[in-house]
Amino acid sequence: MVQRADINNVLSEIRSLRSQMMQNQRVEQENQLKGSLDSVRKPNGPSETQEAPGFGDMLKQAVDGVNELQSNSTQLATAYEQGDPNVDIARVMIASQKASVSFEALTQVRNRVVQAYEDIMNMPV
Structure with a gap:
């Protein structure tokens, strides 16, 4: 036990x-x-x-980006015209096309924004 x-x-x-x-x-x-x-x-x-960036901020960034591409394209073209051996025609043409395409895209965005604004203004209250 x-x-x-x-x-x-x-x-x-x-x-x-x-x-x-x-x-x-x-x-x-x-x-x-x-x-x-x-x-x-x-x-x-x-x-x-x-916070998420506003439409105005995004649009400003896009315009600044296009401006930078165009400036870069102009600088490369000027350097090529002056005979800079570090700049070849291919780089100049690519930079030029990038600037052109980005400008066209920005123009289309602007047109759409203006059209949307006009559509809103024409809506009946």
């Missing part, structure tokens, strides 16, 4: 340790869930303060 009492004590201790372990796991899981919910509710980092 003495041995049974020892076995029963050991079994009860094992059961109590197991219940403590299970309780600790539940608390850890709840803390992890709580932490993940907080991170979903409160995003951190630069994404909070970033």
Whole structure:
């Protein structure tokens, strides 16, 4: 009987340790869930303060890009005409075509914006 009492004590201790372990796991899981919910509710980092650029900003960037391509094309053409050995005709023609295509695209965008503005202005109120 003495041995049974020892076995029963050991079994009860094992059961109590197991219940403590299970309780600790539940608390850890709840803390992890709580932490993940907080991170979903409160995003951190630069994404909070970033805003999408407006149409005017995007249009200005496009105009600046076209202007830069045209300036680059003009500089390359001038350098070729002056006999710069580092500039070949292929680079000049490619730069010229890039500037031309970008200008045409910008012109089409401008035409579409003007047409959309006119359509909005002609709508009945």
